[in-house]
């Protein structure tokens with residue numbers, strides 16, 4: 001691989017990435033003195049950028065948790081009381097036997113599957129699962145297959161043909177997909193799974209935790225099927241305005257992961273202060289239904305306004321505007337940015353070739369009038 005040539009070919013194809021130099025101010029992003037509405041953030045409930053919650057937390061955070069490094073992995077000295085308290089909160093909220101914390105969703109997804117699988121394991125994943133899950137599959141020794149996005153008929157065919165040849169099978173999906181914004185029929189997956197004694201269901205709720213469900217517990221809560229999901233994974237870095245991740249599972253799986261999961265064993269745990277903030281936000285989740293409702297009505301508005309342009313794919317707060325060509329996508333995104341909307345072009349390899357798109361990621365701090373202005377500008381940019 002020639003680094004210089006590779007970079008230049010990325011640049012020519014309009015796929016060269018750069019770290020944006022921006023300053024954030026509440027729901028705004030400022031770049032070179034231009035103020036733009038942030039439509040690229042995962043701060044879905046608006047808790048990280050625009051609420052008094054942080055001050056409230058600082059006022060009550062016990063001295064015990066005011067420590068900014070855990071100084072080791074949880075298996076050595078990094079297992080502070082707050083870690084187990086947060087796990088207890090999670091397992092109680094989800095009605096599961098146990099929960100286990102991780103430093104990030106990336107740690108969770110690259111660590112859980114390799115730990116739980118071997119050569120007699122089959123992993124069957126949706127074609128569009130997050131890169132962290134793909135990396136997890138590549139790190140392990142299981143066989144893996146992917147089914148076309150949301151094609152549960154194809155999934156069933158794979159299970160019918162192959163499940164019995166393996167000791168254990170993991171079906172791996174996300175509940176809300178980050179590029180199309182569509183929602184998975186978890187109930188149907190639970191039903192399907194129950195026909196096979198050796199199939200376990202792994203669901204990543206990164207984009208749905210905090211945002212969906214009456215108490216903000218995700219799509220599994222909304223579809224009333226938490227109990228049927230064997231490995232319920234979520235992250236704290238998006239709607240929960242923090243950092244880290246969890247899996248809700250059985251006690252036995254938790255114990256097995258503690259003994260075998262490399263990113264858990266060989267990485268310094270997040271600091272007590274971070275877990276305490278996460279626990280604080282998580283304990284408040286059920287109080288944010290107003291924010292969830294606003295996000296949901298704004299999302300349906302934008303999706304229907306962009307119907308036929310990508311909006312029709314969305315069933316969530318992530319709404320794509322399809323462009324196709326990467327270079328064109330960059331031009332369109334830059335135009336919207338000049339008009340005051342900070343939105344990003346999403347290009348290969350994040351999405352399949354020829355499906356470059358602008359991705360609007362809504363938060364509860366965005367107002368309807370702002371979206372109406374956005375829609376007007378999208379429409380004028382088309383002519």
Ligand SMILES: *Cc1c(COP(=O)(O)O)cnc(C)c1O
Pocket residue numbers: 103104105106107109130132174178204206207235236237244245
């Ligand atoms: C963001 C995301 C992750 C990674 O989580 P981090 O905590 O940011 O590492 C994993 N899975 C999905 C589906 C995600 O969207």
